[in-house]
Amino acid sequence: MANPPETSEENETLSLRTLCTMRSLLLHPSTSKSTVSHILQTLTSSPHPTTHSLKLLSDGASRHPDLAPTMALPTAESSPRLAVEAIGASLSGLHLDDARFTSLCFGASVPARAWMLRNAGSSFEVRPGLLLAVLLGFTKDPYPYVRDAALEGLVRFIERGGELKDVGLVDACYRRAVQLLRDFDPCVRYSAVRVVASWGMMLAASSSEMKAYWSNDVFAKLCSMARDMNMKVRVEAFNGLRKMEMVSEDLLLQSLAKRVSGRGKQKETESPSTSEQCVMLASSVAGALVHGLEDEFFEVRKSVCESLHTLTSLSAEFAREALDSLMDVLNDDSAVVRLQALETMHHMAINGRLKLHEKHLHMFLGALVDDSWDVRYTYRKILKVMKLNNLALFKSSVDRLLRNLDSYPQVCFILGSICLLYFQWLRKISS
Secondary structure, three states: OOOOOOOOOOOOOOOHHHHHHHHHHHHOOOOOHHHHHHHHHHHHOOOOOOHHHHHHHHHHHHHOOOOHHHOOOOOOOOOHHHHHHHHHOOOOOOOOOHHHHHHHHOOOOHHHHHHHHHHEOOOEOOOHHHHHHHHHHHOOOOOHHHHHHHHHHHHHHHHOOOOOOOHHHHHHHHHHHHHHHHOOOHHHHHHHHHHHHHHHHHHHHOOOOOHHHHHHHHHHHHHHHHHOOOHHHHHHHHHHHOOOOOOOHHHHHHOOOOOOOOOOOOOOOOOHHHHHHHHHHHHHHOOHHHHHHOOOOHHHHHHHHHHHHHHOOOOHHHHHHHHHHHHHHOOOOOHHHHHHHHHHHHHHHHOOOOOOOHHHHHHHHHHHHOOOHHHHHHHHHHHHHOOOOOHHHHHHHHHHHHHOOOOOHHHHHHHHHHHHHHHHHHHHHHO
16 A cells, blocks of 8 residues: 655645545555555644644544554644644543643643643543642633633533542632632633532532531522623523522521521521521622522523522522512513523422412413413413412412413313312311
């Protein structure tokens, strides 16, 4: 088999015709190993690699993994772009040891540094201790997209199921992310919010005695971002609230009140330190959820409704207070937001947290004539599972359903369930 055509020394970039010839030789089963090795070395030594040459390099290394380890991959100093993009092309035969990883991260190329941080642990394996040390260090990089890459690397570490026994390191990562919540760059603040939510929950889970303390701290830090100037940051802050497993009731109620309330009566379930913490964090939490429900972007309002799906499960009193805000959302201009509000109410009804009063009746029954079929359907799902202990509420609901039969015949299937509940209720009060 003939050797591949030599490229001119004057032409620094391999032509498409040359690359096509190389590809044919690489894929042909009869091509000798010496020819394959020569092609791979030619691609590796190209001073100005293109997307096509890197793709061919990836395909060749994948098809001939026995030859890939012998390739002389340039260092980050000599050719950072080739070094990084060749690894990024998933060359399965190349082995990236800790020394090569750190040399690429600390090289002169800033794009190379950011790419390595974003892909460490997914495209190639690095020891967890070394990886976290590097990621934590680069959160102080002067370039914002490198800081962002380091923070996202910390998030992915958690998403891949990474566990740490060193609570001090978890605490360091969490506190560094809290500092970056005030970064001038929105992409860094966005990633910092994600780290606060994920690493904060890991920190809370590390100690049963400190779980309430750290959970409150995470809740307050996320609520403090409800007024961030960037819409995506606000959305991610409310998304983070969905991960909460424990929050003091005082803080939950404060998130629905724009005015900072005074120190309430200490609950038996709370320690003095937790009660004092709630007082200190109150200003950061005040009105955060209400502010989110009044946000100009529907994405933010929807995210708040989704967070209430979780938070209403943590406190019955908070669920009662949050219901007033959710009722107002049923007038929202966006059908997506109205639907999410009803989905949250459905979840509350299933968990026995949906307690309707007469003041809610007009707004709640108005969902029966909503323009969105999904909204009307979700409303009927709520009626099937909720408990109407007040006879006036029950009769009003049935009357409104009957009046809507002409416009929306599909409500018929729910009437049987409602009537059955009605007779059960009559039997209960008569006995």
